[in-house]
Amino acid sequence: MRAHGVGLIAATALLCGAGAAAADGGEIWVTNEKDDTISVIDVDTLEVVRTIPTGERPRGITFSKDFSRVYICASDSDSVQVMDPETGEILHNLPSGEDPEQFVLHPDNRRLYIANEDDAITTVVDTETRQVIAQIDVGIEPEGMAVSPDGKIAITTSETTNMAHWIDTETEQLFANTLVDARPRHAEFIKDGTELWVSSEIGGTITVFNVADQTEIAKIGFEVQGVHRDRVQPVGFEFTADEARAFVALGPSNHVAVVNAETYEVEKYLLVGRRVWHMAFSPDRSLLFTTNGVSGDVTVIDVAALEPIKTIKVGRFPWGADARP
């Protein structure tokens, strides 16, 4: 009887252990632009486990490097909110400039580079002192933000000016401005910061730059069968851990393209929800979560199989996404 009890305890401990291991799958945090909330998705159960109120019109979202803080662009509250991800409590607001849309956290884990969409400005904020360090004049409707892995270059793309603006993070000054196709939306550095990719929503392309001299080395086009090219609109994109592939959200074509990052060829198109915007990988990069603005849901893609496996209902107009372990 006693031995049996021990066995039961051991079994329970094992179950708890399994549960704890499963919880290691982490979470995906999704901003709902038209609900002023964040939906937190459990990566193991693929269900929404928390809904957290935010400021008005939350869009860009990113965790601090140690995941102790989450930064949220509350566009219509004209602030970047700093939240404790455990409690969901807003700790304070950062001075962000007007209408912050997207941002990127510098590798120094302190400087936040923020695109102020209505003001044609990029604001640099020190997240520790909560002071604005610099405001940089950029083109109209700044949106996409990226920073090189060594932290030396920050990028702002401007949607109406149709440029990638290159910021020297030492001087916080522009050192180059490169034209891309219409309505650039998102930018990412890859290959140790030697390549910069910029998506153009209306142009329907991704421009690949050689970072050393800011010259264009490739232009990636997309063609979804049965969808007019006007509706194939690349927005957010992310790379697999080995940087062999990019997943590119194609907006109202309701597809995600899988791009070979070496050959710049599109390998496959995956059907997701309506007007797919942005995406985030699970912490182990085995799953990809896309935000589908119009259908108000998130599509889960199995990265190895290149198959969508589930749709998860979230709030109205899901926009940004980030992951934490």
Place this chain on the structure above:
Amino acid sequence: MRSALLVALTLATVLSAAARAEVAVTIAYLEQQVERPPTLSNLEPVPEDLGLAGAALGVEDNATTGRFLGQSYALEVQVVPPGGDWRAAALRARAASDVLVVNAPQDALLALADMPEFADALLFNAVAQDDALRDADCRANVLHTIPSYAMRADALAQFLGKRRWDEWALVVGTQPSDEAFAAALRRSAAKFRLEIVDERVWAYDADIRRNATQEVPLYTQDLDDHDVLVVADELGDFGRYFLYNTWEPRLIAGSEGLVPRAWSPVVEQWGAAQLQNRFVAMAGRPMRSEDYAAWAAARTVGEAVTRTGKADAASLRAYILSDRFELAGQKGRAMSYRPWNGQLRQPIPLVHPRAVSALAPIEGYLHERSELDTLGLDAPESGCDRF
């Protein structure tokens, strides 16, 4: 690594400074003011800077982009009061630039386009919706950023057809613009196989504001059975009093109710909210269709200058009419110009005062080239042979 990068950066800066040619672009804005017939309601006075404010914003947008490329933009404004000297103002505008945004009715626009001094100029028509300007009366030196009556009527017909509201009663006002829009509506109904089952002219000349509840039910009582009452009342004179006062409970569309427009303050998707905000901040009022068309004209010039590095009318015209040209117009799709008549292809929002109900082209209306060409005069339909 750091020093190598810095050297590379400095070199790139020097190179880009050397490569960029300084380009100074002046766009002339030329307006022929017109006497506007009185309307019963004074709820929405026509802004004095209608059109002009849009052109000014477009030039400001161009300048923001231009300063990264060594390009500067200026706007030269000539406004002629009713009965003023149009020709003299035109020549003053022409002295400032060979690229013009024109706010003038069809007759004045054609007189301008046919002046020998303008033979090599590039004119953007930002207000005249007349279909003839995209048809037999087209001019090689005139491009159109305002949608034609035909485009607006087709947008409405697609929507009503999709809803299967196939039978229309049409009420037409007595102004020339009412008849022009009505003609486009008749053509669209035939094009999309809808039927105008009844039609009459509204020529009531008393103040209807106090007795709409008595007059409109009687006026609409004996209309043949219809799904929708379509009103051609482009000045906004009487149509507003028809809403909720028809004999049968019928929806109203056309110039009132559900209205196809180039632009409206209720357009807020596709980055439109940012454009609306910039406009309100500058002009202190909401953006209207004529403002949008003038903005699109100025932005077309800016986009062509940015991509070609050239600023003369001939180079710009060639690029704008090529298949390389694309304009992001905050209506969800790339916009371009029809090479057969110079009309800017664009989606048409169907709006009421509180929201966008739909955006034409409506899903399901297909076209071999671009769905946007299901709206307005397509290549085989247009009698324009000047391009």
